[in-house]
Amino acid sequence: MFIEIEGIKKDFGSGDSLTHALSGVSFKMEKGEMVVLLGPSGSGKSTLLNIIGGIEAADGGSVTIGRDQVHGMTEKERTLYRRNHLGYVFQSYNLIPNLTVRENIETGAYLSKSPLDLDELLEVLGLTRHQTKIPSQLSGGQQQRTSIGRAVIKNPDLLLCDEPTGALDSETSGQILELIEKVKEKYGTSVIMVTHNEIIAQMADRIIRLKDGRILSDEKNENKKKAGELAL
Amino acid sequence: MKNPLYKRLGRELWHDLPRYIVIFLFMALPIALCAGYMIGNDSMIRTYNEAIEKYNLEDGHFQTLFSLDEEGTEQIEKEENLDVFPLFYKEETGKDGHTVRVYDLSDREEINQVCLHKGDLPASSDEIALDRLYCENNEIEVGDSFRVGSRTLRVSGTISVFDYSCLFKRNTDTMFNAQSFTVALMSKEGYAALSTENEVFNYAFRFPERLTEEKAHERNLEIRKNLYASLIAKGNMLSDYLAVEDNQAVQFSIIDIEGDLTMMLIFGILIVGGLAFVFALSIKSQIENEAGSIGTLKALGYKNGELLAHYLLLPTATTLLAGVVGNILAYTVLKEYLVGLYYHSYSLPTYTTFYNAKALIFTTVIPILLVLGINLFILLRSLRIPALEFLRGNLRVRRGRKVKKLGTGMPFMTRFRLRVIGQNKGTYVALFFGTFFACVILMFGLMMSPLLERYKQQVTDSLLAPYQTVLKADVPVEDRTAEKVYMTQLQYGLDDIMVLGVEKTGADSRYFGNLKLSDGKVTVNRPIKEKYGLKAGEAFEMKEKYEGGTYRFTVSDVFVNDGSLMVFMPLDDFRETFGEGEYLPMVFSQQKLSVDGALVYKTVTLADLTAASDQLTSSMGDVFRLFTLFSVILFALLIYLLAKIVIERNARQIAMMKILGYKVREINRAYNLPTGIMVMISLGINTVLCRYLIELLWRIIVPMRMRGWLDCYFAPYLFPLIAALGLLSYLAVYGIESRKIARIPLSRTLKEG
Numbered sequence: 001m002f003i004e005i006e007g008i009k010k011d012f013g014s015g016d017s018l019t020h021a022l023s024g025v026s027f028k029m030e031k032g033e034m035v036v037l038l039g040p041s042g043s044g045k046s047t048l049l050n051i052i053g054g055i056e057a058a059d060g061g062s063v064t065i066g067r068d069q070v071h072g073m074t075e076k077e078r079t080l081y082r083r084n085h086l087g088y089v090f091q092s093y094n095l096i097p098n099l100t101v102r103e104n105i106e107t108g109a110y111l112s113k114s115p116l117d118l119d120e121l122l123e124v125l126g127l128t129r130h131q132t133k134i135p136s137q138l139s140g141g142q143q144q145r146t147s148i149g150r151a152v153i154k155n156p157d158l159l160l161c162d163e164p165t166g167a168l169d170s171e172t173s174g175q176i177l178e179l180i181e182k183v184k185e186k187y188g189t190s191v192i193m194v195t196h197n198e199i200i201a202q203m204a205d206r207i208i209r210l211k212d213g214r215i216l217s218d219e220k221n222e223n224k225k226k227a228g229e230l231a232l
Numbered sequence: 233m234k235n236p237l238y239k240r241l242g243r244e245l246w247h248d249l250p251r252y253i254v255i256f257l258f259m260a261l262p263i264a265l266c267a268g269y270m271i272g273n274d275s276m277i278r279t280y281n282e283a284i285e286k287y288n289l290e291d292g293h294f295q296t297l298f299s300l301d302e303e304g305t306e307q308i309e310k311e312e313n314l315d316v317f318p319l320f321y322k323e324e325t326g327k328d329g330h331t332v333r334v335y336d337l338s339d340r341e342e343i344n345q346v347c348l349h350k351g352d353l354p355a356s357s358d359e360i361a362l363d364r365l366y367c368e369n370n371e372i373e374v375g376d377s378f379r380v381g382s383r384t385l386r387v388s389g390t391i392s393v394f395d396y397s398c399l400f401k402r403n404t405d406t407m408f409n410a411q412s413f414t415v416a417l418m419s420k421e422g423y424a425a426l427s428t429e430n431e432v433f434n435y436a437f438r439f440p441e442r443l444t445e446e447k448a449h450e451r452n453l454e455i456r457k458n459l460y461a462s463l464i465a466k467g468n469m470l471s472d473y474l475a476v477e478d479n480q481a482v483q484f485s486i487i488d489i490e491g492d493l494t495m496m497l498i499f500g501i502l503i504v505g506g507l508a509f510v511f512a513l514s515i516k517s518q519i520e521n522e523a524g525s526i527g528t529l530k531a532l533g534y535k536n537g538e539l540l541a542h543y544l545l546l547p548t549a550t551t552l553l554a555g556v557v558g559n560i561l562a563y564t565v566l567k568e569y570l571v572g573l574y575y576h577s578y579s580l581p582t583y584t585t586f587y588n589a590k591a592l593i594f595t596t597v598i599p600i601l602l603v604l605g606i607n608l609f610i611l612l613r614s615l616r617i618p619a620l621e622f623l624r625g626n627l628r629v630r631r632g633r634k635v636k637k638l639g640t641g642m643p644f645m646t647r648f649r650l651r652v653i654g655q656n657k658g659t660y661v662a663l664f665f666g667t668f669f670a671c672v673i674l675m676f677g678l679m680m681s682p683l684l685e686r687y688k689q690q691v692t693d694s695l696l697a698p699y700q701t702v703l704k705a706d707v708p709v710e711d712r713t714a715e716k717v718y719m720t721q722l723q724y725g726l727d728d729i730m731v732l733g734v735e736k737t738g739a740d741s742r743y744f745g746n747l748k749l750s751d752g753k754v755t756v757n758r759p760i761k762e763k764y765g766l767k768a769g770e771a772f773e774m775k776e777k778y779e780g781g782t783y784r785f786t787v788s789d790v791f792v793n794d795g796s797l798m799v800f801m802p803l804d805d806f807r808e809t810f811g812e813g814e815y816l817p818m819v820f821s822q823q824k825l826s827v828d829g830a831l832v833y834k835t836v837t838l839a840d841l842t843a844a845s846d847q848l849t850s851s852m853g854d855v856f857r858l859f860t861l862f863s864v865i866l867f868a869l870l871i872y873l874l875a876k877i878v879i880e881r882n883a884r885q886i887a888m889m890k891i892l893g894y895k896v897r898e899i900n901r902a903y904n905l906p907t908g909i910m911v912m913i914s915l916g917i918n919t920v921l922c923r924y925l926i927e928l929l930w931r932i933i934v935p936m937r938m939r940g941w942l943d944c945y946f947a948p949y950l951f952p953l954i955a956a957l958g959l960l961s962y963l964a965v966y967g968i969e970s971r972k973i974a975r976i977p978l979s980r981t982l983k984e985g
């Protein structure tokens with residue numbers, strides 16, 4: 001098993017404002033699999049993703065990826081873990097304003113010993129024409145593609161996406177999802193994607209439903225669709 | 233692979249070019265000043281030390297009331313194991329009442345030799361050589377005619393003598409005086425032809441062997457004591473004894489040169505430190521603006537060090553460049569200029585430049601370390617914040633982000649403004665410290681000339697009598713306006729203080745009407761009270777100058793009188809305290825005393841008393857102007873950089889407000905008004921704070937370093953002036969920045985999130 005998540009707990013606040021963001025979440029995941037975390041707002045999706053990504057610490061439980069135990073790592077070790085294994089895409093693009101598209105992606109390549117070929121990736125991302133523009137000269141979709149490029153160029157074992165299409169229209173969303181699918185297939189990357197959109201979930205190998213910090217269901221997606229076929 | 237983040241630096245630089253240029257200039261200038269000072273000073277100090285042997289500088293000198301015969305000097309040489317060289321001088325009056333102290337050139341063959349700057353040494357009896365600096369100050373050229381007493385002489389050349397590297401007329405003077413006092417040399421015949429009326433019997437001496445400073449000090453105490461006793465026994469009197477270590481005319485220049493260097497280095501370090509702080513703050517606000525990107529990079533696995541390195545590169549490179557350019561400036565332009573300033577104050581022999589590796593290292597490495605240190609400290613703290621907090625844009629407050637409740641009764645705009653202030657607290661704190669720093673520099677730059685003006689006025693206003701004459705013997709004087717008192721000198725702190733025994737006060741006296749004396753106690757004048765904090769009822773101890781005895785006095789009253797430091801006591805007490813021969817008569821009068829000139833020991837006039845401020849104004853004038861100019865620019869700059877940070881930090885929100893439909897005027901009132909108000913509040917508090925800080929430092933430093941006393945005075949106009957300069961600087965920034973904000977395309981500002 002590639003990823004094993006065991007009894008993750010996370011509380012926020014205390015007293016009156018105590019929130020059980022996650023109360024005992026466990027699941028497993030194969031290499032090359034695409035898992036969608038689906039649930040309503042506030043159900044704990046982002047929190048779970050952040051714990052897996054090692055940018056938030058759990059209050060209890062364990063996260064094992066390959067041979068690495070993410071829980072119990074020091075801040076330094078977690079940085080190295082992310083550096084060597086993870087790609088991250090957020091709803092907001094978080095690009096560096098005064099670097100070009102190409103250079104923003106290079107910031108990802110820098111972190112890897114065996115990065116993907118940049119020109120080939122730009123072609124895959126459909127950004128070859130735009131590579132010398134800076135973020136403020138791009139559309140939202142182009143910016144998100146750049147941000148995906150930055151995450152995948154390091155050829156991560158695991159790509160974490162938190163509502164990657166949250167800010168985009170349906171057509172552009174479709175393009176982004178196709179891109180993620182393409183990356184997954186081409187490079188064999190495992191993907192965990194957070195969304196609250198049932199339709200998007202249809203492209204997953206497996207769908208995990210969350211509510212109030214618990215797993216409602218964890219099922220193989222029997223009628224999986226290609227990203228291009230989603231009725232967004 | 234090279235860190236691709238470095239690629240943004242070029243654009244960063246281009247985008248923020250004005251800021252970098254401004255910081256660069258303001259780093260390069262103080263660095264150049266410091267390097268120039270270090271190079272110049274080092275060269276001067278080496279020249280000075282070499283000159284001690286080169287010109288056979290005396291180890292000290294003494295003066296007697298009446299001249300010694302050959303036997304007398306030989307006896308002293310034998311008894312005290314010294315080489316004694318008669319080095320008499322005559323004090324003559326030159327043009328405008330200037331004092332010309334003439335020496336016989338032939339006396340200076342073996343001791344205190346002469347450095348010729350221009351022209352020739354005097355050969356015939358109607359020629360005279362004058363001090364180089366005095367000539368410069370009075371625009372006297374070689375070949376000019378020059379009046380000395382009743383004779384007109386030709387200036388044969390300009391010279392400097394190392395025993396007057398600084399033109400102190402009397403060692404007790406607060407300041408040297410190269411305006412109206414000069415050393416002069418004449419040929420043996422020329423000297424002999426001058427009237428003997430004001431001849432001073434001065435003897436220079438050298439120890440036969442070189443002594444350590446400590447040993448020399450011991451010897452001096454001993455010789456002084458012996459001479460004092462043996463001369464009194466012969467009906468003569470030791471009227472002065474001065475070891476070279478205590479001789480301001482020799483030491484002042486070097487102490488000043490060394491002290492200036494310390495000042496300059498502190499000044500430099502403060503400025504570079506201030507700029508490093510500005511760098512750190514602007515990078516910090518940049519990090520806050522880029523929080524999302526930084527958070528993502530951290531989430532992707534960037535290490536803090538890698539992020540930090542790319543932020544630090546530009547400040548470090550700017551500092552390095554400033555260091556190199558500063559040093560080039562120092563060697564090419566500034567060194568000459570700064571050394572020139574010294575030559576405009578001191579009569580130093582010609583100097584040679586020594587190249588100085590220490591200065592180069594000091595002025596490049598220290599600033600870089602300073603910039604790196606301050607930035608590391610501030611930025612590391614920001615960058616250590618976890619990635620998630622960056623992604624949430626939650627950087628300003630780390631723990632428990634508390635939101636203060638504001639009453640809903642308050643108008644919305646007021647609440648909004650309070651929120652703006654709360655949001656920018658950190659920057660306002662920085663603004664406060666920044667303005668404080670700027671205020672200190674500015675106030676210091678602006679305060680000196682009114683301070684000196686006022687001092688001069690005070691001295692003039694409180695002059696006791698137009699003529700104050702110290703006589704060699706207690707002879708009767710025929711002058712209706714004359715009042716005789718008795719005078720001796722004792723030491724207290726750094727100062728030689730005149731102690732006067734006064735008989736007539738109150739209505740009986742023309743000069744001491746306001747002086748109140750009480751039996752068994754002394755009255756001090758105001759400068760003593762200010763300088764040493766002596767109050768009525770307090771006891772203090774003064775030292776006897778030659779024999780090391782001490783006297784304990786109790787203060788009964790403070791005499792309001794400015795100028796030199798004086799202690800008064802009733803004549804009967806005075807006679808009881810000091811033995812016959814330990815004091816001299818001193819006459820206060822309205823006109824010049826008509827007594828035999830040979831009996832006059834010295835005359836004090838208004839010009840002597842204001843000489844200190846005149847000299848300071850003349851020799852420091854250029855320095856003050858430089859300092860003022862620099863401080864005004866630096867002040868405006870600091871305010872500019874700080875206000876810029878505040879305004880830039882809010883650019884995004886301002887754009888958002890505009891999108892919501894707020895008018896520019898409303899936005900200004902919401903954002904820029906609070907900043908403006910904070911600038912004014914900071915300025916207001918800081919000018920007052922600075923005033924007290926400077927006064928405090930003044931009261932600590934002046935008594936330790938300076939003879940005499942200058943009141944620490946702040947001309948009232950300084951405060952509104954500083955406030956106005958601050959406001960102007962802010963308005964300038966505000967104008968530039970608000971136009972910039974208006975021009976920012978709104979969509980782009982938001983996209984850059």
Ligand SMILES: Nc1ncnc2c1ncn2[C@@H]1O[C@H](COP(=O)(O)OP(=O)(O)OP(=O)(O)O)[C@@H](O)[C@H]1O
Pocket residue numbers: 012013019020021039040041042043044045046047048196
């Ligand atoms: N830093 C925090 N402090 C306090 N509570 C938090 C914090 N982060 C998350 N929470 C709470 O934890 C719960 C889960 O939040 P989370 O962000 O994981 O939800 P989500 O499923 O991603 O929702 P959305 O779809 O709206 O993004 C929420 O109730 C949220 O209010």
Ligand SMILES: [Mg+2]
Pocket residue numbers: 045046047162
């Ligand atoms: Mg979420």
